[in-house]
Amino acid sequence: MADAFFDSREEVLSLTKRLVGINSIVNTEGEVVIAHSLYTLLSSYPYFMENPDNLVIEQTVNDEYERYNVLAFVKGTKRPSNRTVILMGHTDTVGVGDFNKLHEYAFSPDDWMEILKEEDIPETARDQLDSGDWLFGRGALDMKSGLASHLYLLRYYAENPHQLAGNLVLVAECDEEDSSNGILSALKTLKQWKKQHRFDYVAAINADFVAPRYEGDPNRYIYKGTVGKLLPSFFVTGAETHVGAAFEGLDPNFVVSELTKQLSYNPALCNEAYGEVTMPPVSLKQIDLKPAYDVQTALSAYAYYNFFIHSWSPKYVLNLLKEQAEIAFKRALTIFEERYKQFCHVSGQKVQEITWNPRVFTYEEMNQMLTNAHGVAYTNHMEMFKKELLNDDTLDIRMYAARVVEEAWKWMEDKNPTIIVFYSSLYSPRIELTGKTKQEKIVIEGLEKAVEEIQPNYQYPIVTKNFYPYISDMSFMALSDSDQDLAPVADNNPSWGSKFYVNYQDIRDINVPVINIGPYGIDAHKKLERMEMTYSLEIVPNLTNRVIQHVLNH
Structure with a gap:
């Protein structure tokens, strides 16, 4: 429900620890394990028992590694509508070489935090550890707590489809930390579902991590669109x-x-x-x-x-x-x-x-x-x-x-x-979300309204910016470049068509306004990776839910 404030903390925390507990370092067997574990979890939901075709586990295509995406959708019954929101998040993490001989604890947050109590760590990290409101561990911030938030909302609407005026699609993709084979493969399924179920994709919400932009920055950021990356x-x-x-x-x-x-x-x-x-x-x-x-x-x-x-x-x-x-x-x-x-x-x-x-x-x-x-x-x-x-x-x-x-x-x-x-590598497209189309305006309005409604429940400023500053799979949900501006990506990449190829038309065929509402924390990709639980487990699901409701009810 749009006006409800979900008491999501404990369930999202439990899901986060469950996901972090699976070693799913990119380009390893762990990516297979976490996909099957997630598929098993979703298969246990009564909604997907009754609608097994609404849940799939699919191996990536044109990929040198064996790994899988998990995709699911819930069809709302509040009123007939093709409007569909995509919730997306990646299942893989970077490696744990920085943990050195303690690497076995990287995926066990509770044990890891006990060890850190005896370690010499910076004062800020020490204060956060002692506060009881921060979770440490590989993937806790980037981005398993974000994926857990999405899973929470998917489960809620699977149990309450009568509160959904449209459809909700979950994409849990692999390989975000390397070459984005996961989302590039998932696009083909999204296109298929668009045709088969007449989904009208009106927004995509990523849940990748956000962090301070400078020392002492108090803001928790939400991003419209994303930076692009070239090599x-x-x-x-x-x-x-x-x-x-x-x-x-x-x-x-x-x-x-x-x-x-x-x-x-x-x-x-x-x-x-x-x-x-x-x-x-x-x-x-x-x-x-x-x-x-x-x-x-x-x-x-x-x-x-x-x-x-x-x-x-x-x-x-x-x-x-x-x-x-x-x-x-x-x-x-x-x-x-x-x-x-x-x-x-x-x-x-x-x-x-x-x-x-x-x-x-x-x-x-x-x-x-x-x-x-x-x-x-x-x-x-x-x-x-x-x-x-x-x-x-x-x-x-x-x-x-x-x-x-x-x-x-x-x-x-x-x-x-x-x-x-x-x-010599993948171009992660830039995305500008400026309100130039009616659908972009609806998404931006929903985001602004959600922040306005949720801000009183949280002590730090929730601030909206235009470009997600880190590389993420958001880039593959829309294109702001013309075909002419995009042509040099293929014409000047010696690997194109042999070692490497991206069908950018798949992206253009989806072309959905995309935003990022993700967990807040510090030191992603580092030994002291950690996320703040109050914002990540409580505020993020509620912000996301309000955007979903606003966008689908238009």
Whole structure:
């Protein structure tokens, strides 16, 4: 009921501990275990005993791991309506290497908190532990308490469908912490149900974690839409030389170091929209591709960077970073030349002319150049190479992409130093939820009304913002990019169609306004991961319920 305030704490806490108790680290057998455990739990509900076709457990598609999603729906009987709200949450967690020898306790919150009482932990964490209102453990915050909140509401409406003027769909997806194979597979089932049951998807509510945005931040955030994430990558070639004649060549690591200086932590590369600013890019990998030690400088180097966006498109970012790479390359050559002249001065050598010029191509540009120059000989070779490269199980999609670019580079006739810019991983789309459509307006109104009604029950400010600032599966529920702006994601990803593929049309076919109402806590992905129980177990289910009721009753 819209006006009811659910006494949800104990049930959501029990569900949270049950879920946390299952080791479901991403890309492990635990993802299979938790899916089957969740399916068994839901199968025990009388509603799903009577309506077994409303509950499914499904293996992901096009996935190198065996794992499963669990999806369920409750059809309301308050009045005939196709309006449908999707509740979504992921079942996997990050690993527990940070727990070291105590890793076995990571999934047992009560035992873990007893151990922490004897550990040397920061004062803030100590106070929260002693308060009795915080739950510690892997997944307690990210995001099993959020999923537990959804399960609570699903069970309530399964028992009270007469209070539901529409339909409620639960998506408990795997693999959020790595490659989002779970939600990308679930989209196909959501499309099938949309057609089969005539579901009109009018809102999606994610329950991923929220956290303070700065030291001492008292706010508990709710997010409309989400940040987007790209992984711009750079293959850099130099001019090899013996280290005893260092200035006769150009070390690609030197160029990459200037590239990282240009990109990492650069506020000029933050994307502002609606008064909110993304975090700047930061390096996630920086290596050379030299296979073994010798005294020759490396032939090539490779780096990739996290890149968040609010309003920029993948096409815009690619062009922007091509310009940034040219700036970095010019600076690297300028510094190289200055140091070369200084060396010649102190060593008494004659200065030779430096003939290199900064060259930067996108992968699409290089691929087109090579296709034009070599025709089917090149394209056939690369298709065969990519196919054979799939047999190398040591390569993730990012290193696979680097190896493809490295192989293509061998076909370049002009081997002067160059930077190739491309994407090497999944694009998690940005979503703007601004009220531009009637349905977006209804969701925003429902969210604002829910906060207004619930705030008096809670001591800290509940604040709504425009972009969820962390990567989540929210990204795959709607698209704000045009097909033209999205095209470079495929055209500039060397893994596309072989190691990696996303059907973005599946997302566009769902295209539902999405918000995040999730548990509040601190230190997600860290040893002291913890969630505040009052907000997460009481406020979150009640906020979510009010949004459900508002959206379905329109």
